Every structure is written in structure tokens, then in C-alpha cells.
Amino acid sequence: MSIPNTNRGTILIAEDDRTTSSLVAAYLEREGFSTVAAYDGPQCLASFQECMPVFVILDIMLPGIDGWDLCRTLRKISDVPILMLTAREEEIDRVMGLALGADDYVVKPFSIRELVERVKAILRRTRTVVSPAGGEISSFGGLMLDPVKHTVTLNGRRLTLTSLEYKLLQALMNSPGRLFSRDELLDICYQDGIDVIDRVIDVHIGKLRQKIEADPSKPQYILTVRGYGYRFSDGSES
Secondary structure, three states: OOOOOOOOOEEEEEOOOHHHHHHHHHHHHHOOOEEEEEOOHHHHHHHHHHHOOOEEEEEOOOOOOOHHHHHHHHHHHOOOOEEEEEOOOOHHHHHHHHHOOOOEEEEOOOOHHHHHHHHHHHHHHHHOOOOOHHHOOEEEOOEEEEOOOOEEEEOOEEOOOOHHHHHHHHHHHHOOOOOEEHHHHHHHHOOOOOOOOOHHHHHHHHHHHHHHOOOOOOOOOEEEEOOOEEEEOOOOOO
């Protein structure tokens, strides 16, 4: 573990290639982060619980427990930003990583400078909460979003959403009945020029529906407009 030279926080680097891990750590430390290295899946989980990082860089092909399972496990206990590293570049793998809750996906070999910039961009995005004018609470049925407290509740029960899920829900709830294209929703979620396929929005909407809808196959809150995008119910459907 390095000694932090600022208060930017600790980044957990779960990568079994020690050379790659060391290089990534060196670049991050130049930016003022501290780093913790994990070289296998069990060590990653143990280090996460110990240091409570502000960010996780997660290699998919880790020994012991692979990156897919680690991402799934971390998402059950935390909304910490996760960037996945992999040698696989097929679109289905990118979609799967994002579906599990990862915030970004980088294919090896990669530019370490670009990786660090992506980390910084994700941290800016996930640490910034954009509140609507007046900070008004949005509600519909039993679903309530409080932009001041940055919370979402369903029938009084607080929900755990990722930063991207929160952004999507906030945008949709703030404009009930308005039709959003996938491109518009991409711009809301990824404001740092990151190149992301539009299918990612479908993935995030699907995960969000799992959390807010009584029956995700028959959504009552977030409605699909086939061939275009999504809108939040304005009550006219009932």
C-alpha cells in the first residue's frame, strides 16, 4: 500500500499481472490517490472490506474468484465505482460487465494514461449530484426521489441504486410523460465523452426496473416506446 499524499482516496487495483498493477498504481499515485493491490479474487474481497476504496479497478480473469463474480458481489454491498479490465473485446462481454453494475470497461492492451483519465472522469460523474430546480422531491405512486438527500424510496423502503441508475431515474421522474431517446439518456449518464453503445441504456433500465417495478415484465413506472426510447409514466395509462 502506498502512502497517500492527498485526500483523493484509495483505489483498489485487482489485477493478477503484477507489472500491470504496479504501472497503474504509479500513475494513479501521481494523481494523488493511494492504492491497494490485490492479485486474486479472495484477496480483492478482503482488501475491499479493509480499505473501503473510493474506486475499484477489476480484472475479469482473476484467479480464485473471477471479475464477473466479484463485480456481482461488490454491487450487493456497495455502489463504489468499478472499472473492469479484460482481454475480451466482444460486445456481449461489455454489455455483461455493465449489466452487473460496472461503470466502465477497458480492453487490454490499454493506455494507462487513458485508464487514469477514465477513472477521474467516473469519479467526477459519480460524486456529482445534479438536483432539479428548487430541490423538489419527485414522487409517483409509492416511488419517491429526494434530490437533497440523494435517496430513492419505494413504499417507504429505501432502495440502493448505482449512480447511473439514480441519474436515469431522476431524469425520467423530473419529466413525466416526456419521451427520451436512448441517445439523450446516454448523454445524461455519460457526460465525459466516453464512447458507449446505446444498448447500455437498455441494460441499466432493465436493472432499474428490477428494483422499482412489482413486475419488471409489465412496468408501471418506466415505459418503453418501441424503436425510440423510454418515458416515465404520467398516470395517463391507467
